[in-house]
């Protein structure tokens with residue numbers, strides 16, 4: 001068991017697996033995955049469609065429970081909440097009746113932040129993702145890419161300790177996608193937060209410091225070298241405890 005408190009991993013997955021369905025209909029979305037996420041990590045989980053990336057991300061966020069194995073959040077000393085771990089989902093899921101700034105401020109308002117402060121932080125996050133001028137638009141007036149940027153801003157406004165982004169550039173053109181990754185990296189640095197991004201796009205993966213390959217539900221055992229220089233401290237590496245690599 002990891003110690004809790006500062007220096008402990010933010011997310012600790014131990015042989016965590018997730019199966020959907022039962023019997024002959026069972027689908028093992030994630031086989032036993034063992035990995036850790038710490039502050040300052042910049043990780044791309046990479047793999048083709050259906051390889052289990054979203055499921056692993058949801059497990060890390062505590063949105064789903066592993067069917068076997070364990071996921072803990074040692075640095076938090078308690079189960080993670082949405083304020084600790086912000087998730088940018090594949091689908092923006094904006095509330096149609098609320099304008100862009102209200103959608104962005106909503107999670108903050110729901111977690112007790114005063115309305116003026118929630119609005120101020122929402123506007124600042126919208127500016128950061130380059131759509132401050134759309135603050136009073138309704139979701140139906142947005143393009144898919146603009147809606148995705150609102151979803152990113154909604155998480156950044158929460159100032160979480162970990163940002164988990166599920167294919168955040170999947171619906172964006174190359175230039176906009178690049179900007180969204182810039183924003184995620186800049187904000188993670190500013191907050192001192194960890195950043196984990198799922199993607200099948202190598203040009204997104206190469207922007208992150210580490211790439212964790214995933215194939216058919218298994219997190220690979222071997223990792224490419226970091227982009228620049230060795231890490232300053234040793235850390236646990238992900239491994240597929242069943243042994244296969246992609």
Ligand SMILES: Nc1ncnc2c1ncn2[C@@H]1O[C@H](COP(=O)(O)OP(=O)(O)OP(=O)(O)O)[C@@H](O)[C@H]1O
Pocket residue numbers: 020021027028029047048049050051052053054055056
């Ligand atoms: N709620 C669910 N019920 C049943 N099967 C599911 C469910 N969610 C995911 N799966 C299955 O688990 C496997 C992994 O899915 P997952 O969405 O995690 O992969 P992914 O790599 O994120 O794919 P994509 O890039 O297309 O989003 C797939 O075979 C998928 O059909």
